[in-house]
Amino acid sequence: DVKVTQSSRYLVKRTGEKVFLECVQDMDHENMFWYRQDPGLGLRLIYFSYDVKMKEKGDIPEGYSVSREKKERFSLILESASTNQTSMYLCASSIKRTSGSFDEQYFGPGTRLTVT
């Protein structure tokens, strides 16, 4: 079974702190993604990565950065946490396909981050 793990299920941080969210997948997937989930807004893509050391901005990258030093690990960084970053953060991974095919994403359990 594909397994995507996230470092914490619940996290409470103070405004201005630097926050690291870690995601690890064990299926040798090339693609990795970070989303935030808010009620009524669904999942919004923050950043994604197609390969080691590669990253691309998603729809809402402001206030976030990412790091992918190893294929299995994708980190989300909040440089200076703010209260409007209180949310559920979901990591996902998928196989990188050539054109004509598209694989589903596999999700981790999520990290519920509260910034006070």
Add this chain to the structure above:
Amino acid sequence: AQSVTQLGSHVSVSEGALVLLRCNYSSSVPPYLFWYVQYPNQGLQLLLKYTSAATLVKGINGFEAEFKKSETSFHLTKPSAHMRDAAEYFCAVSGGQGAQKLVFGQGTRLTINP
């Protein structure tokens, strides 16, 4: 640009009744379409996917969805609801030519009444 609209943020049905969750998409290329389910305090789990083979797709837990190109729809159905189906459901469309990302709808919370 790709987009997904889920009609109804909340749907409530009685146990044993038909479940119908609506999803309409917009895509500039032939789409791949997905339904995911999220149980409380968990990540998303794939229910089913459409990848241009059969237009009627069967998934896990008795769910199925029909791809209708003329209506740009991919509605999710289950003939008889069970209490364990209470969850949030997300429809998603592939991100366009060459893109490896998904675009998600806003989600529909399904409540099952005993």
